[in-house]
Amino acid sequence: MADDGMLVNFDIGPDAFVGAHSAPSFKGGKWTDRQKAKRLAQYHIRKGNTAAAAPKKGDDGTGEFNVARPQSQKKDNSNSNNSNPNHVPFDRSLKRKRPSESSAAPKPNGTGVPPPGTKPGEFVSSLWTQNPASITIESAPEPEPEAQAPTNAPLSDGSTTFTTLGLSPILANHLTTKLTLKAPTAIQKSAIPELIKTDSDAFIQAETGSGKTLTYLLPIVNRIMQLTKPRPSSDTPSGKKETMARHSGLYAIILAPTRELSRQIETVLSTLIHAKNGPHWIVPGSVIGGEKKKSEKARLRKGLNILVATPGRLLDHLENTESLDVSRVRWVVMDEGDRLMELGFEETIGSILAILEKKSKLPNGTPERGSGVPSGEEVLPKRRVTILCSATMKTNVQRLGDISLKDALYIKAEKSAEDEEADNAGKEAGEGKFTAPAQLKQSYAVVPAKQRLVALMAVLKRAFIRQTATPRVMVFFSCSDSVDFHFEVFSRQLSEEAAAAAAATNPTTAVDSSSDSESEAEDTTPEDGKTSKKKPQDKKKKKKPALNPATSPAPTLHPSCVLHKLHGSLPQPIRTAALHSFTTTPHPTILFCTDVAARGLDLPNIDLIIQHDPPFSPSDHLHRIGRTARAGRPGRAIIFLLPGPEEGYVESVLKKGVREGQLARANVDELFRKGFAEGKEKKREWEDRASEWQLNVERWIAEDARMKSVAARAWGSHIRAYATHVGIERAVFSVKGLHYGHLAKSFGLRDKPGDIKVPGGGGGGDGGGRSLAVAQKRGVEDSDEERDERPGNEAMRKMRKIAQGMLKKKGMADEFNIG
Numbered sequence: 001m002a003d004d005g006m007l008v009n010f011d012i013g014p015d016a017f018v019g020a021h022s023a024p025s026f027k028g029g030k031w032t033d034r035q036k037a038k039r040l041a042q043y044h045i046r047k048g049n050t051a052a053a054a055p056k057k058g059d060d061g062t063g064e065f066n067v068a069r070p071q072s073q074k075k076d077n078s079n080s081n082n083s084n085p086n087h088v089p090f091d092r093s094l095k096r097k098r099p100s101e102s103s104a105a106p107k108p109n110g111t112g113v114p115p116p117g118t119k120p121g122e123f124v125s126s127l128w129t130q131n132p133a134s135i136t137i138e139s140a141p142e143p144e145p146e147a148q149a150p151t152n153a154p155l156s157d158g159s160t161t162f163t164t165l166g167l168s169p170i171l172a173n174h175l176t177t178k179l180t181l182k183a184p185t186a187i188q189k190s191a192i193p194e195l196i197k198t199d200s201d202a203f204i205q206a207e208t209g210s211g212k213t214l215t216y217l218l219p220i221v222n223r224i225m226q227l228t229k230p231r232p233s234s235d236t237p238s239g240k241k242e243t244m245a246r247h248s249g250l251y252a253i254i255l256a257p258t259r260e261l262s263r264q265i266e267t268v269l270s271t272l273i274h275a276k277n278g279p280h281w282i283v284p285g286s287v288i289g290g291e292k293k294k295s296e297k298a299r300l301r302k303g304l305n306i307l308v309a310t311p312g313r314l315l316d317h318l319e320n321t322e323s324l325d326v327s328r329v330r331w332v333v334m335d336e337g338d339r340l341m342e343l344g345f346e347e348t349i350g351s352i353l354a355i356l357e358k359k360s361k362l363p364n365g366t367p368e369r370g371s372g373v374p375s376g377e378e379v380l381p382k383r384r385v386t387i388l389c390s391a392t393m394k395t396n397v398q399r400l401g402d403i404s405l406k407d408a409l410y411i412k413a414e415k416s417a418e419d420e421e422a423d424n425a426g427k428e429a430g431e432g433k434f435t436a437p438a439q440l441k442q443s444y445a446v447v448p449a450k451q452r453l454v455a456l457m458a459v460l461k462r463a464f465i466r467q468t469a470t471p472r473v474m475v476f477f478s479c480s481d482s483v484d485f486h487f488e489v490f491s492r493q494l495s496e497e498a499a500a501a502a503a504a505t506n507p508t509t510a511v512d513s514s515s516d517s518e519s520e521a522e523d524t525t526p527e528d529g530k531t532s533k534k535k536p537q538d539k540k541k542k543k544k545p546a547l548n549p550a551t552s553p554a555p556t557l558h559p560s561c562v563l564h565k566l567h568g569s570l571p572q573p574i575r576t577a578a579l580h581s582f583t584t585t586p587h588p589t590i591l592f593c594t595d596v597a598a599r600g601l602d603l604p605n606i607d608l609i610i611q612h613d614p615p616f617s618p619s620d621h622l623h624r625i626g627r628t629a630r631a632g633r634p635g636r637a638i639i640f641l642l643p644g645p646e647e648g649y650v651e652s653v654l655k656k657g658v659r660e661g662q663l664a665r666a667n668v669d670e671l672f673r674k675g676f677a678e679g680k681e682k683k684r685e686w687e688d689r690a691s692e693w694q695l696n697v698e699r700w701i702a703e704d705a706r707m708k709s710v711a712a713r714a715w716g717s718h719i720r721a722y723a724t725h726v727g728i729e730r731a732v733f734s735v736k737g738l739h740y741g742h743l744a745k746s747f748g749l750r751d752k753p754g755d756i757k758v759p760g761g762g763g764g765g766d767g768g769g770r771s772l773a774v775a776q777k778r779g780v781e782d783s784d785e786e787r788d789e790r791p792g793n794e795a796m797r798k799m800r801k802i803a804q805g806m807l808k809k810k811g812m813a814d815e816f817n818i819g
């Protein structure tokens with residue numbers, strides 16, 4: 001892999017080229033490269049060509065020695081008055097210059113022009129040169145994607161109401177008045193009447209953001225709330241007449257793949273139950289891990305009527321908690337079916353269903369007295385109904401359907417002919433039918449590896465310029481280390497902006513931006529997954545020379561932007577707090593996250609989704625972008641692709657399942673111009689501004705050992721995560737095609753941190769550990785504790801411990817830390 005001027009850090013000792021017939025000694029870098037360089041030097045010494053023995057830029061094709069060797073110095077060497085023809089006087093110019101030693105600005109990458117803002121002696125790879133060209137033709141700037149009629153919005157025909165679907169007036173009234181939902185969505189129209197009327201299993205498939213949660217919850221609540229008759233004493237364990245209450249029975253279990261989604265479902269459920277004159281006696285609850293099992297057991301003992309659970313935790317309680325009585329369960333719902341399967345819950349779900357079957361007291365026909373089914377429950381399904389929900393119809397969902405559904409109804413939203421066509425196109429994407437909501441405007445940008453960080457800054461900045469209300473942006477990364485890195489970079493950016501703004505408003509009492517403790521700026525507190533404002537009493541103003549806003553990083557995001565992060569390696573309380581803050585803050589806000597936030601989360605009013613790293617499957621893509629454009633609202637999504645094979649993703653996935661005009665290629669020049677230009681600039685001054693911003697980040701990282709390790713770790717994890725693209729996608733996302741040096745720049749590193757062991761990849765990959773990588777990748781939703789909680793995960797737990805130990809010994813990241 002060419003290195004394009006990215007230094008490999010050969011430390012050429014002062015006596016490297018001194019002494020006849022002795023090969024120079026090389027330190028650092030790869031052993032093979034050192035040997036190669038040594039052999040070459042020996043060859044030249046044998047030939048008496050000592051000048052050539054001295055490594056210089058581009059020597060031996062590795063390009064590792066990026067030593068700017070001014071002509072004048074070469075001349076001096078040749079004019080040396082030392083009579084020994086083999087003597088090469090030590091010349092420090094041969095050594096990689098230190099900033100203090102150099103007087104002339106460097107000439108990066110043969111362009112002759114150092115990036116603007118480069119300090120004398122700084123060796124910096126330019127953002128704008130040596131980038132691979134796009135392999136697809138960039139046509140004239142494409143128009144922005146067209147606005148299309150929403151496909152997941154509430155129906156506007158006027159004839160369909162919640163009451164006409166068969167829901168009770170109490171619920172219907174609550175939905176329209178309290179929850180301000182004007183009308184049902186298309187999937188609600190199709191599914192709710194069926195689920196109220198029949199006792200059939202059902203597979204519900206509908207676009208992201210189309211209201212699937214209410215689609216299955218409303219019929220369940222509607223039917224349970226009809227159980228209003230007090231139970232006669234003959235039917236109660238106590239032998240006394242009882243009104244319906246939490247201990248009357250567990251009627252429904254809802255399974256969801258993540259804790260966040262489970263909590264969300266429980267919240268929606270609570271809002272329904274608390275309808276005016278509603279079924280307040282119904283008690284919902286959850287068992288999702290992340291808290292002591294003891295408290296969950298206590299809750300189960302008290303009694304719940306509807307239980308939301310993650311599969312592993314539920315199975316655990318089914319096997320170990322005696323007070324959990326599932327004999328009357330009428331509904332089992334599996335939300336986000338495809339994700340449940342991707343996370344390897346097939347076996348767990350199979351065991352859950354088997355236990356439910358075994359413990360069920362439901363007769364196969366009409367409930368009769370003495371059968372264990374209390375009278376008055378005739379309004380409930382006569383058999384256990386299983387409902388499977390998914391936005392996609394992948395093979396694994398079909399498999400889950402096979403093991404869990406019997407004679408199921410396949411329910412989907414009625415669609416126009418055009419939308420049906422788009423759905424069928426989605427099928428070709430190799431993952432079963434899927435389409436994104438039509439009103440979601442999608443674009444892709446072909447961004448070279450070196451420019452990825454500045455491109456993110458440009459897109460974020462633009463997002464805040466365009467919006468009038470409170471913009472909410474989600475940025476998806478492939479791994480948690482990358483989330484952590486970008487969170488640090490942009491937190492610092494916001495701190496600096498706030499400090500510069502403070503300085504501008506009150507230049508005499510400028511705030512020291514270098515000291516977190518004394519800053520009144522937005523302060524990064526990664527512990528709670530978000531930036532936070534210091535309280536006024538924390539303020540300690542220092543008299544400092546005024547900061548000059550002009551010298552602060554040129555682009556600004558937004559003065560009051562709040563940054564959040566979310567990934568599976570964060571403790572649960574932090575995950576919950578970050579999500580809560582992200583969804584409730586009145587300020588413009590950004591969430592840096594992994595795929596842990598991709599599924600099912602209903603985060604209100606997301607304006608823009610940025611896929612900084614490509615998704616790991618077409619359905620991941622669909623779910624990520626599906627966090628915006630929900631329930632008929634508008635939304636935009638952009639994905640960054642590297643020039644080269646990655647551009648193949650446009651045809652193979654992005655163009656599938658989109659309507660005409662819904663996807664456009666973003667003009668990268670325009671993207672940078674809009675992000676970095678100030679006013680109307682005739683020259684490409686925005687390039688200089690972008691370079692300066694990048695340099696500012698690079699310098700900070702170079703000078704801060706902690707940040708350097710955060711960046712290096714993120715770089716390594718990013719590459720390892722990239723290597724987990726599977727099957728058909730590997731042609732498009734081949735780790736062998738990655739330029740590690742260029743990627744290092746996008747993590748603010750001037751040199752690639754070293755070799756990296758990447759399964760199946762270049763750069764010294766040993767081919768080992770792929771299965772672990774894939775397993776860990778596929779466990780993105782869960783933290784380690786969650787994964788370990790799953791029964792049957794002993795093998796995985798052991799494997800992870802062994803791998804962690806090995807990696808620790810090698811001084812590598814303790815795992816790919818994806819999630």
Ligand SMILES: Nc1ncnc2c1ncn2[C@@H]1O[C@H](COP(=O)(O)OP(=O)(O)OP(=O)(O)O)[C@@H](O)[C@H]1O
Pocket residue numbers: 153154181182183184185188206207208209210211212213214390391599600601602626627630631
């Ligand atoms: N009839 C309706 N009218 C307006 N908004 C609705 C309606 N039904 C549901 N919603 C809202 O739509 C949003 C998305 O709902 P929900 O989370 O159930 O979607 P989903 O189909 O499950 O999406 P995903 O596949 O991404 O999980 C929620 O904010 C919900 O309150």
